[in-house]
Amino acid sequence: MIDILRSEWTKIRSVRSTVWTLAVTALLMLGIAALIGAAAKGSADGPVPGEQAVMLGLTGTMFASLSMATLGVLVISSEYRTGGIRTSLMAVPKRLRLLTGKIVVFTAVALVVCTVASAASLAVALAITQPPSLDMGAVVKAAVGGGLYLTACGLFGLGLGTLVRHTPGAIVTAIALMLVLPQLTSALPGQWGDTVSDYFTTNAGQQIVLPRADNPLGPWSGLGVYLAWVAAAMISGAVLLRRRDA
Amino acid sequence: MTAIRATNLSKRYGGTLAVADLSFEVEPGQVTGFLGPNGAGKSTTMRMILGLDRPSSGSVLVDGRPYEELRHPLRKVGALLDAKAVHGGRSAYNHLLAIAQSNGLPAARVDEVLETVGLREVRRRRVGGFSLGMSQRLGIAAALLGDPEILIFDEPVNGLDPDGILWIRTLMRDLAAQGRTVFVSSHLMSEMAQTADHLIVIGKGRLIADTSVREFIGRSSQGYVRVRSPRLAEVAELVKVGDLHPDHLRVTAMSTLEIGTLTARAGIPLEELTYVQPSLEAAYMELTKDSLEFTS
Numbered sequence: 001m002i003d004i005l006r007s008e009w010t011k012i013r014s015v016r017s018t019v020w021t022l023a024v025t026a027l028l029m030l031g032i033a034a035l036i037g038a039a040a041k042g043s044a045d046g047p048v049p050g051e052q053a054v055m056l057g058l059t060g061t062m063f064a065s066l067s068m069a070t071l072g073v074l075v076i077s078s079e080y081r082t083g084g085i086r087t088s089l090m091a092v093p094k095r096l097r098l099l100t101g102k103i104v105v106f107t108a109v110a111l112v113v114c115t116v117a118s119a120a121s122l123a124v125a126l127a128i129t130q131p132p133s134l135d136m137g138a139v140v141k142a143a144v145g146g147g148l149y150l151t152a153c154g155l156f157g158l159g160l161g162t163l164v165r166h167t168p169g170a171i172v173t174a175i176a177l178m179l180v181l182p183q184l185t186s187a188l189p190g191q192w193g194d195t196v197s198d199y200f201t202t203n204a205g206q207q208i209v210l211p212r213a214d215n216p217l218g219p220w221s222g223l224g225v226y227l228a229w230v231a232a233a234m235i236s237g238a239v240l241l242r243r244r245d246a
Numbered sequence: 247m248t249a250i251r252a253t254n255l256s257k258r259y260g261g262t263l264a265v266a267d268l269s270f271e272v273e274p275g276q277v278t279g280f281l282g283p284n285g286a287g288k289s290t291t292m293r294m295i296l297g298l299d300r301p302s303s304g305s306v307l308v309d310g311r312p313y314e315e316l317r318h319p320l321r322k323v324g325a326l327l328d329a330k331a332v333h334g335g336r337s338a339y340n341h342l343l344a345i346a347q348s349n350g351l352p353a354a355r356v357d358e359v360l361e362t363v364g365l366r367e368v369r370r371r372r373v374g375g376f377s378l379g380m381s382q383r384l385g386i387a388a389a390l391l392g393d394p395e396i397l398i399f400d401e402p403v404n405g406l407d408p409d410g411i412l413w414i415r416t417l418m419r420d421l422a423a424q425g426r427t428v429f430v431s432s433h434l435m436s437e438m439a440q441t442a443d444h445l446i447v448i449g450k451g452r453l454i455a456d457t458s459v460r461e462f463i464g465r466s467s468q469g470y471v472r473v474r475s476p477r478l479a480e481v482a483e484l485v486k487v488g489d490l491h492p493d494h495l496r497v498t499a500m501s502t503l504e505i506g507t508l509t510a511r512a513g514i515p516l517e518e519l520t521y522v523q524p525s526l527e528a529a530y531m532e533l534t535k536d537s538l539e540f541t542s
Contacts, residue, residue: 004348006348010344011336011344014335014336014340014344084332086293086298086331087345088348089297090320090323092348245300246299
């Protein structure tokens with residue numbers, strides 16, 4: 001397995017799309033934190049409360065989630081686009097081992113980059129808003145939460161990429177499931193509709209970064225629900241990867 | 247030990263039977279040509295050998311085992327299916343490094359194979375900018391990484407210039423001479439006649455012939471002697487068994503020595519006296535004409 005991890009690490013670090021999507025992710029996080037932070041500071045009557053400042057710092061996750069999903073998609077779909085998947089499967093014919101290698105390497109890269117980007121965005125937002133009091137525990141929790149949430153978004157993309165195999169198709173599916181449908185579910189009627197909306201992909205997952213008071217899910221249970229969605233996509237992709245001709 | 251053994255191998259895509267009940271064996275120490283018209287099922291068969299496509303029925307074993315069960319498959323089998331199937335953004339070195347690492351091969355091996363295929367100078371260049379000839383060399387470098395006993399090449403000379411064709415031909419002969427198994431597909435008989443020792447011919451997914459090249463030549467069309475002379479009519483009268491064409495005489499029943507002796511005795515000058523090899527292409531066309539998917 002260590003051989004496969006080494007190989008996947010070489011693959012992910014040796015293409016420009018990795019560097020670009022990770023850079024875009026970090027820039028979105030930092031840029032939006034700075035922008036929103038400055039806007040909040042300017043429009044606030046008094047000092048910006050610490051709790052709000054932390055949330056401002058992570059506003060960028062809404063958009064960074066898509067760039068991470070794109071990277072997740074590309075990790076596998078670029079191999080289907082080029083035909084390189086056949087070379088990979090000739091080298092590692094046990095297909096689930098290949099997918100596991102991709103998941104492990106991607107998760108490690110995403111966790112490091114996204115946690116650092118979240119921490120830096122929080123620092124930017126806090127530096128701009130200068131809240132009077134600050135719970136450092138909450139800041140650390142937010143940085144870790146941002147890293148976990150964005151990594152989960154990337155894994156969602158990787159699962160969808162494995163399932164769909166086609167880059168544009170997988171990215172459109174990711175946007176639909178992570179951005180469009182979560183909004184639309186709020187229009188569902190009744191108690192049942194509210195529950196679907198609360199548990200729907202990023203509506204649940206965002207509880208760990210930008211919690212909504214009207215969602216009964218807590219930060220960790222929300223992330224758990226989101227990870228279940230990610231797992232569903234990944235498992236469907238894995239089943240098809242095993243079954244389909246390459 | 248038989249390197250590759252296909253047993254009643256079939257592959258169905260929807261309603262089409264791409265490979266139908268195909269059984270054959272590929273032996274080490276020789277170049278085995280896998281011949282058939284476009285769409286005959288050659289690539290599908292190769293993908294099944296490599297565990298990429300699952301057979302609808304039947305089986306194919308590599309060194310006695312299904313490909314998936316090889317622990318470090320690249321140390322046993324090296325294959326080149328599609329030279330352009332690489333991520334264009336990666337350098338030649340990193341492309342090969344990722345493949346090498348997956349099978350626990352040392353990075354030094356990457357430099358060795360780059361040297362072998364003559365790509366050492368461009369090792370840091372992105373492969374997206376490679377010409378077809380360079381891509382083909384890169385694909386062969388990947389196939390050679392694990393120093394495998396079995397090599398599988400799918401149409402390796404397609405689109406190559408004469409230099410490249412000669413290089414690949416020599417390489418395949420060398421690999422077979424080292425005792426390795428070389429299994430190479432082509433839709434050109436002329437190409438195989440110059441490279442292969444053994445032929446497996448398929449058409450419409452079915453086995454048409456499984457024979458040595460020599461046998462195939464002998465069994466197919468006959469050779470003949472072409473005679474040209476300013477006094478062609480007299481030659482024709484002399485040899486009797488010839489077939490007179492406007493500018494030459496074709497003789498199948500006599501050797502060049504016999505004809506030459508006859509005409510020399512008669513004092514008839516000759517412009518040309520040549521033994522013409524049987525046309526493999528013609529024999530091959532004859533053999534596969536019923537199994538062509540499209541005819542013009």
